[in-house]
Amino acid sequence: xxxxxxxxxxxxxxxxxxARFQAAAEDGFKGVEYLFPYAWPASELAARLRDAGLSQxxxxxxxxxxxxxxxxxxxxxxxxxxxxxxxxxxxxxxxALACPRVHVMAxxxxxxxxxxxxxxxxxxxxxxxxxxxxxxxxxxxIEPINTRDIPGYYLNRQADAHAIAGExxxxxxxxxxxxxxCQIVEGDLEMRIRQYIPTGRVGxxxxxxxxxxxxxxxxxxxxxxxxxxxxxxxxxxxxxxxxRPAGATRAGLGWLRAARSDRQGA
Numbered sequence: 001x002x003x004x005x006x007x008x009x010x011x012x013x014x015x016x017x018x019a020r021f022q023a024a025a026e027d028g029f030k031g032v033e034y035l036f037p038y039a040w041p042a043s044e045l046a047a048r049l050r051d052a053g054l055s056q057x058x059x060x061x062x063x064x065x066x067x068x069x070x071x072x073x074x075x076x077x078x079x080x081x082x083x084x085x086x087x088x089x090x091x092x093x094x095x096a097l098a099c100p101r102v103h104v105m106a107x108x109x110x111x112x113x114x115x116x117x118x119x120x121x122x123x124x125x126x127x128x129x130x131x132x133x134x135x136x137x138x139x140x141x142i143e144p145i146n147t148r149d150i151p152g153y154y155l156n157r158q159a160d161a162h163a164i165a166g167e168x169x170x171x172x173x174x175x176x177x178x179x180x181x182c183q184i185v186e187g188d189l190e191m192r193i194r195q196y197i198p199t200g201r202v203g204x205x206x207x208x209x210x211x212x213x214x215x216x217x218x219x220x221x222x223x224x225x226x227x228x229x230x231x232x233x234x235x236x237x238x239x240x241x242x243x244r245p246a247g248a249t250r251a252g253l254g255w256l257r258a259a260r261s262d263r264q265g266a
Contacts, residue, residue, distance in 0.1 A: 005029065005032055006031075007033050008032050021048040021051070025054055027253060030053075032054050033058035033238075033242070034059055038093070042092070045096075045097055058099065058176075058238070059094075060103045061102050071106075071108055071153060072154075073107050077118070080121075080125065083128075087133070091132065091138060103143055103204075104129055107154055109152055111152070123164060134172045139203050141204055142165065143181070146181045175203065176205075177196065180208035180210055184210060184211070189226060202237070205237060205238070208244075215245060224259065
């Protein structure tokens with residue numbers, strides 16, 4: 001099944017945001033994701049999804065103070081009330097958009113913070129978020145992110161994300177496996193995929209070329225091979241296309257046509 005989702009925060013930026021839904025549908029995407037929906041009424045976004053025949057597959061919970069460069073607050077001590085308000089808002093949008101999963105960003109770890117306090121805070125907040133999301137029928141995702149793109153980001157490695165998810169033990173707390181970030185931090189992508197997909201804890205995958213975060217057919221990662229590995233492992237989730245096109249989005253979709261052709265021929 002073709003389950004590539006267009007990331008509308010990065011793709012189709014030659015269009016106004018609300019016009020990107022139809023553009024993605026015209027190129028054959030069935031699902032979309034983006035970073036944050038909160039600048040637009042949920043009803044407007046739902047209408048765009050409906051009119052284009054698209055599924056909303058993922059978005060991020062509010063990241064904290066964007067003007068201060070915050071990238072999530074889940075690990076930050078003393079922000080619990082704000083975190084819970086943010087999760088509540090995210091779940092309201094998830095309900096309106098029929099979105100089954102929400103990515104909760106960990107945050108940038110303060111240099112002076114006690115690592116044990118950061119981890120305790122992170123685990124406590126995630127456990128609360130998973131319980132709240134379960135009541136709403138949603139999954140919570142956590143994503144290891146490389147510190148080249150976001151210096152100081154708290155969660156960087158797949159093993160740490162899976163350890164935290166296992167410790168909390170909530171069936172709706174899953175890992176967002178971004179292969180771009182994973183390649184930069186850890187490499188050995190096929191073995192990581194073979195290790196973690198069978199656990200059932202990988203709730204979403206994202207892709208981009210490495211090192212420049214352009215199209216997946218640009219750079220050092222052999223994505224056609226990895227797609228075949230995912231198919232062999234019977235991964236049935238979405239693959240988010242979270243990359244910055246080197247030029248116009250549509251002109252760079254040759255990799256997608258090739259992937260569809262390869263899967264149809266398999």
